[in-house]
Amino acid sequence: MTDLDTNQNDCPFCGDHVEGRIIKEYGTVIGIRDKYPVTAYHTLVLPRRHTPDFFSMTPRERRDAEALILSLKDDILKNDHSVVGFNVGINCGEAAGQTIMHAHVHLIPRRLGDTPNPRGGVRGVIPDKMVY
Numbered sequence: 001m002t003d004l005d006t007n008q009n010d011c012p013f014c015g016d017h018v019e020g021r022i023i024k025e026y027g028t029v030i031g032i033r034d035k036y037p038v039t040a041y042h043t044l045v046l047p048r049r050h051t052p053d054f055f056s057m058t059p060r061e062r063r064d065a066e067a068l069i070l071s072l073k074d075d076i077l078k079n080d081h082s083v084v085g086f087n088v089g090i091n092c093g094e095a096a097g098q099t100i101m102h103a104h105v106h107l108i109p110r111r112l113g114d115t116p117n118p119r120g121g122v123r124g125v126i127p128d129k130m131v132y
Helices: 003-010 059-079 121-125
Strands: 022-026 029-033 043-047 083-089 105-111
Touching (some): 059 105
Antiparallel strands (some): 043 105
């Protein structure tokens, strides 16, 4: 058994851990709501195959993820007219903030006034770099 197999057995995004949470799927990927959402409708897109991060996804998985992200974005906009923007984010590796070592893309709906100063967006992961 490899380390990847061991991680897969404990992975909250694999198998039975995630099946009941799927809200939409496309090809090789699925969409689920984030258990700890930043905003309402915060969604994760992840490959069904256990793979550590975005860089280890196959070209087909990346294409399918993009298609599903676009579809989910449309669904969110239809269901919540207060959404006027999105953050799309991918954390690759522990130093980048990845806590579940199964590739996933965050689709985070944004609303006017949901933060006092959104300028800089994802740059805010390093607070001194957000405002420029």
